[in-house]
Amino acid sequence: MSRLADDVVRRLRSAIVAGDLPPGDRLTESQLCATYDVSRVPVREALKQLEGEGFVESRAYAGVRVATMNADEAVDLFAVRKTIESATVKRCALRFRRTPDHPDVEVFGKGLEGLVATGCGAADSADRSELPPLNTEFHLSLAEFGGHTSMLSLLRQVSAKIEWLYAMDVDVRGQHSWEEHRAIADAVRCGDVAGARRLMRRHIDNSLEGYLLRHTERRGEQG
Numbered sequence: 001m002s003r004l005a006d007d008v009v010r011r012l013r014s015a016i017v018a019g020d021l022p023p024g025d026r027l028t029e030s031q032l033c034a035t036y037d038v039s040r041v042p043v044r045e046a047l048k049q050l051e052g053e054g055f056v057e058s059r060a061y062a063g064v065r066v067a068t069m070n071a072d073e074a075v076d077l078f079a080v081r082k083t084i085e086s087a088t089v090k091r092c093a094l095r096f097r098r099t100p101d102h103p104d105v106e107v108f109g110k111g112l113e114g115l116v117a118t119g120c121g122a123a124d125s126a127d128r129s130e131l132p133p134l135n136t137e138f139h140l141s142l143a144e145f146g147g148h149t150s151m152l153s154l155l156r157q158v159s160a161k162i163e164w165l166y167a168m169d170v171d172v173r174g175q176h177s178w179e180e181h182r183a184i185a186d187a188v189r190c191g192d193v194a195g196a197r198r199l200m201r202r203h204i205d206n207s208l209e210g211y212l213l214r215h216t217e218r219r220g221e222q223g
Contacts, residue, residue: 005045007036019168054069077162084154090196094191096188108145109189116185122178131174142188176210
């Protein structure tokens with residue numbers, strides 16, 4: 001993929017995740033060329049890449065639209081998250097239990113505390129646009145510190161989809177999710193392996209439950 005196409009992928013994906021381009025919005029090559037100041041070739045490359053990732057969908061005679069994530073796909077995504085993040089948070093807590101005084105552990109602990117404080121502050125503000133990327137940073141930072149290379153790679157592959165789901169419900173789940181993040185971070189920093197794993201699994205279950213509830217409500221409003 002060309003550099004220009006990669007840039008369009010990144011910017012267009014960000015716009016979709018942020019909700020600037022909601023599900024169902026039609027995307028035309030001419031519109032995207034004007035928006036990103038590129039020719040049609042990188043736009044076509046970008047749309048092909050994003051279709052493979054599940055962010056856009058193309059239909060014959062109907063053009064390209066921002067994809068709509070269905071409930072089954074969301075349930076599968078949360079199941080993948082639970083498997084990955086149960087393993088990564090366990091390794092994080094183990095590092096704090098085994099080497100609490102190691103400089104790397106101390107630095108990460110302070111950084112994690114600061115990230116949670118930033119997230120909780122953003123959750124209390126009227127503008128919650130910063131919460132989705134902060135949520136992604138929280139979960140990826142735990143995976144990175146845990147040192148589970150394969151799990152981190154898998155989480156990175158689905159992180160944009162996770163952020164997309166989070167952004168859809170941030171006004172409802174935002175504050176609760178950061179309270180849960182604080183509890184997870186406290187368990188990790190205390191070296192509570194079982195507690196951190198249990199809290200992470202509950203956090204993901206709560207996120208799924210909230211998503212399904214609002215998915216049902218949205219379908220009722222549309223019907």
